[in-house]
Amino acid sequence: MQANLSALRYLKLAHNEIIVIDDVVFSSLPSLTFLDLSNNPFTCDCSNAGFIQWAKNNKQTQVVNTHQYVCSFPADKRGTLLLDFYIESCWDDVSFIFFISSTCLVLLTLLTCLVGHFKREHLVYTFQLFLAFLYDTRRRKKIDPHQFDAFVSYSTHDEEWIYKEMLPVLEGEQGWRLCLHHRDFQPGKPIIENITDAIYGSRKTICVISRHYLQSEWCSNEIQMASFRLFDEQKDVLILLFLEEIPPHHLSPYYRMRKLLKKRTYLSWPKAAQHPGVFWQNVQRALQTGDALIENTDLLPRPTVC
Known part of the structure; x- marks a missing residue:
């Protein structure tokens, strides 16, 4: 040549x-x-x-x-x-391998796109469960005391209520140490890590639920992570606080929320309009509840009004 x-x-x-x-x-x-x-x-x-x-x-x-x-x-x-x-056998082997490889690649791409489109929330939730599992494993090895009494999970649209109603009572009058994302999250740390640290670094998680809360992706992540901790530890670590009346049919798209409400009593701010003092006393009772194992018991005694 x-x-x-x-x-x-x-x-x-x-x-x-x-x-x-x-x-x-x-x-x-x-x-x-x-x-x-x-x-x-x-x-x-x-x-x-x-x-x-x-x-x-x-x-x-x-x-x-x-x-x-x-x-x-x-x-x-x-x-x-x-x-x-028979030289065709040489080309057939190679072409067949290329055909199988390209077919598998196309199918995998289509499957990934379909799963990503229709099951995105499940994938995120699975990833969060994995992170929570790793975090819980590390935490159990360290056995560190909780830094906060409660992590408050809320939508930024409800921030005014948090400042005017919740903080003055829970932190000012009752003296609880609350973790708020705008105030206590570590700057520069990935948001998922901040959420995980806040939930596992607090004795309890208070979910302030509203329509804005249900529509928020990050709020959804927070309540899913808190739900996993509840399931994992089987302890009284989750407090559900409804900031507004939400008809049951509006909760139909939120499977995990409906599942929680079937098993746990929740606090309702609208129903406590005439007796806010009783409402905050119930929140205090919920925060004072110890970490005893839950055996099909509710967070607070029924009925679901405060």
Whole structure:
């Protein structure tokens, strides 16, 4: 290929020890019209498939006595004719592998897109459960005391109520240590880690639920993480506080919320409008509740009014 034999027309290589012929070499012999490769110990496998195809199909070069070339390798092909080797099997294997690979890749891409589109929340939730599991494992090894009495999970649209109603009573009058995301989250840390640290670094989680809360992706993440802690530890660690009346049919898209409400009593701010003092006393009772194991008991005694 490096000899610059562009004018070579006649080439005789009979009675040599040629086993494999690279068909690419013939591209460097554009004038070749006669080729003799008789009595060479050819191998009949896919390494010679290119030469066999070239010998059958090329119109310019006469390959002398090609039909008499005999295979010497491998042992099971010895004595058979070189041109009888089924070269299509070489292409079929490769093409089949490419077909299977490309098909699997396309199906995997489609499946990933479909799952990402329709099951995005489940994927996020699964990822959060995994993070919570890792966090809980590390926390149990360290056995650190809780930094806060409660982490308050709320929508930013309800921040005014948090400042005017909740903080003055729970922190000011009752003296609880509350964790608020706008105030106590560590700057620069990933939001999921901040949420996990806040939930597991507090004795309890207070979810201030409103329509804005249900529509918030981050609030959904927080209550899902808190639900996992409740399920994992089986302790009284979750307080549900409804900031506004929400009809049951509006909760139908929120499966996990409906599941929690079926098992746990919740606090209702609208129903406590005439007796806010009783409402905050019930919140205080909920925060004072210890970490005893829950055995199908409610957070607060029924009924669900305060």
